[in-house]
Amino acid sequence: xxxxxxxxxxxxxxxxxxxxIKVNTSFNGNKTIISNFEKFCSSIRRDKKHVAKFLYxxxxxSGSVEGGKLILQTRSPIIEDKIQKYLKNFVYCHExxxxxxxxxxxxxxxxxxCEACGARRRVKL
Ligand SMILES: [Zn+2]
Numbered sequence: 001x002x003x004x005x006x007x008x009x010x011x012x013x014x015x016x017x018x019x020x021i022k023v024n025t026s027f028n029g030n031k032t033i034i035s036n037f038e039k040f041c042s043s044i045r046r047d048k049k050h051v052a053k054f055l056y057x058x059x060x061x062s063g064s065v066e067g068g069k070l071i072l073q074t075r076s077p078i079i080e081d082k083i084q085k086y087l088k089n090f091v092y093c094h095e096x097x098x099x100x101x102x103x104x105x106x107x108x109x110x111x112x113x114c115e116a117c118g119a120r121r122r123v124k125l
Pocket of ligand 1: 094115
């Protein structure tokens with residue numbers, strides 16, 4: 001019984017599950033477009049609504065997700081910095097620095113759980 005659990009943990013730990021892809025950003029007039037937005041969100045295993053909400057708030061703008069793209073109603077040269085900020089706050093483990101984490105809602109809070117080292121941290125949205 002215990003051996004089985006141990007094997008499972010060992011296998012899970014050795015595999016690199018999260019492969020974060022780079023966002024493709026471009027401008028169209030006064031809009032900023034992330035053409036691979038949905039793919040990016042699935043690469044970090046996060047809800048696209050959560051990522052979009054974060055970007056709207058950080059850039060003080062609105063936007064929409066259409067056909068896998070995110071279209072922001074502002075021309076933002078700092079979009080990639082904001083993506084990095086999202087990764088830092090909601091993806092990378094603050095203990096071991098790995099992106100093998102999950103974001104889970106617990107009561108009124110979100111908790112970032114690391115599958116690599118087991119660390120847990122409450123995060124503010
Ligand atoms: Zn960790």
